[in-house]
Structure formats: structure tokens, C-alpha cells
Amino acid sequence: MLARMLLAKSAACLALVVALALAPGRAVATEGFDGPNPPAPADAPRWRWPTSPPGPVVQPFEAPPGPYAAGHRGIDLAASPGEPVLAPADATIHFAGVVVDRPVVTLAVGDSVLVSFEPVATAASTGSELHAGEAFGTVAHGGHCDDRCIHVGVRVDGEYVSPLLFYAGIPPAVLLPLD
Incomplete structure (x- = not known):
């Protein structure tokens, strides 16, 4: 009963x-630190995948319960070292360098969205303008995937949101019966 x-x-x-x-x-709404975060605007163009063809998602976004708590603040896409990494939209390189022990590239898409990729090696410098689909680096060694994926994280106004809100070609969710 x-x-x-x-x-x-x-x-x-x-x-x-x-x-x-x-x-x-x-x-x-999506999960965030202080409640729901808005997704990409409905009229915003959908992003291109950072690898071509896009690898499957090997680890999904998992919002942490608080700003300093454990979570997976992005998605991991299957990828191998040496694969080109493509700009998801028209963007500017906001940061390119090593964070802790891995090469990271962060792109500014518009005024409030930052998308980070790791591990990614690039020769491009901060301030470089990119067009959607343009290669800006290659999947490098390191990171938490042990050379089998690329991590993609998205922040909107400083809050992490699921990158899947922005990418094109996401299959719809299907609810299955419990029995």
C-alpha cells in the first residue's frame, strides 16, 4: 500500500x-546553485558540436547542491587526443592556458555565456575571434577522462548549466513505464 x-x-x-x-x-528550468537557471533563449541559434562527428555523451551534467559541493559541471563527449575542436558558435577566446594540470580553452559567446573545453591545446590567443564550426584547437592529453573524452562546461551569468541546452540535435527525452 x-x-x-x-x-x-x-x-x-x-x-x-x-x-x-x-x-x-x-x-x-535547469538545476543550479541558487535555484533554476534559464536555458538558452528559444530564438537563439543552436550550437554546433565541438567534435565532428559528435561523440556520445559519456558522462552527463550533474548540478552540485551548492557552489562548492561535488558535481559534474558539464558533459563529457567521447573524443581522442589530436581530434580538432570546433567553435560551437561565433565566439571570442576568453581564456587559453593551463588550469591545475590540464590545458583549458574558454570561449565567450555573447555577453553572458562562457563555454569551456578541456583538455584542449590551442595556439590561438585570448581575444581571437572565432566563427561557428572553426577549429581552434585539438583534444589534448590529461583531464579526468584519461584520453577518452573532452569535457564541455557552460556558464550563464556565472552559473553552470547543462551544455545540452545549447547544442543542436539532442534527441527528445522519452518517459518509459515503470513496469
Whole structure:
């Protein structure tokens, strides 16, 4: 009986979340430190994938419960050292250098969005302008993927959000029955 009641409450909560997310004119919220963060504007052009063809997502975004808590603040895409890394949109190189023990490149897309890639080696310098699809570096060695992926992180107004909100060609989520 208790299991049936919990299942019913869970289903009702899920239905409410889906209804709110799909309501016309309403932005879909994402997880963040201080509550929901807005996704990319509905009229914003979708980004190109940083590798071609895009590798599968080997680790998804996992928002931490607080700004200093553990989490996975981006996605990991399958990639191998030496593969070219492409600008997802028209952007400017905001940072290119080593962070801790890995090469990182951060691009500014517009005024409030930063997208970081690691490990990525580049000869480009800070301030360089890039066009969508333009190669700006190569997948390097290092990072937490042990030479099998590239990490992509996105910050909107300083808050981490799932990069999948910006990329084109994301398959729709499918809800499956519990039984």
C-alpha cells in the first residue's frame, strides 16, 4: 500500500514538472546553485558540436547542491587526443592556458555565456575571434577522462548549466513505464 502511494505521488510530481516544462511561453528550468537557471533563449541559434562527428555523451551534467559541493559541471563527449575542436558558435577566446594540470580553452559567446573545453591545446590567443564550426584547437592529453573524452562546461551569468541546452540535435527525452 505504501509503495503504491509513493508511486502515485512520484507520478503526480513528474506530471507537474513535465507540464510546467512544456507550457507555452515558459522557459524550461535547469538545476543550479541558487535555484533554476534559464536555458538558452528559444530564438537563439543552436550550437554546433565541438567534435565532428559528435561523440556520445559519456558522462552527463550533474548540478552540485551548492557552489562548492561535488558535481559534474558539464558533459563529457567521447573524443581522442589530436581530434580538432570546433567553435560551437561565433565566439571570442576568453581564456587559453593551463588550469591545475590540464590545458583549458574558454570561449565567450555573447555577453553572458562562457563555454569551456578541456583538455584542449590551442595556439590561438585570448581575444581571437572565432566563427561557428572553426577549429581552434585539438583534444589534448590529461583531464579526468584519461584520453577518452573532452569535457564541455557552460556558464550563464556565472552559473553552470547543462551544455545540452545549447547544442543542436539532442534527441527528445522519452518517459518509459515503470513496469
